[in-house]
Amino acid sequence: MKSTPKFNEEDDNKINKFDGDLAAYFEDLMRRRPHTPSGYISLPQENFKNMIARAKTATDIATLVNAYANYLGHRNILPHSYVDLMVKKALEVGNPEGMLEVIRLHTELIYHPNAKLLESYFNHFKAAPYEKFKAFFGALRGNYMLLKPKGFHATSIELAFANKDAKTVILAYLDILDYQVADLKEEHLAMVFESLNYESAIDHALVEHLGRIAGKLGFA
Secondary structure, eight states, X not given: OOSOOOOOHHHHHHXXXXXXXXXXXXXXXXXXXXXXXXXXXXXXXXXXXXXXXXXOSHHHHHHHHHHHHHHHHTTOOOOHHHHHHHHHHHHHTTOGGGGHHHHHTTTTTTXXXXXXXXXXXXXXXXXXXXXXXXXXXXXXXXXXXXXXXXXXXXXXXXXXXXXXXXXXXXXXXXXXXXXXXXXXXXXXXXXXXXXSOTTTOOXXXXXXXXXXXXXXXXXX
């Protein structure tokens, strides 16, 4: 695309004619918009922003994710601030789970979540049932381009240990890049050590690593 798709008054008013049905509105938008000789549809950014403003339900959040994928698929790049609005709206309507795949695949989706927004998600999920927090942890684990919320790994270890999820305790520990700024305490290392399965096999490398980190953090 040589220029940003234009937004017109017809597009602005059209959204009010679908009685809140965002999926129907977006399907109509896709049919009405012009496309290039290669088949790429020109989709104005402001239409996506208007859809976010009108989203109220989990179904609407799913529609937004689908719309976002179509925008990218048709080479219409959205500002990070607009995608942040979508992620924030999911939290506001009580369906942050609907955005976990967007967060997990943020690099592929040409998006980097706002750090404060990610912290809001962290605060929400750490107060939620453990299985929901575990899904959030799974979306962030291995995503080293993301700036993790302060205390993310320490909290992950604590919650996993409290819920007898030894595998996630160890995964949370191994996901840390810099152990000196991860807010780890001596008890966190003890939780990891106690989560090892000594009946099947002793992970000597992990035990040795725990010992080195304990020394660096002044616990040994």
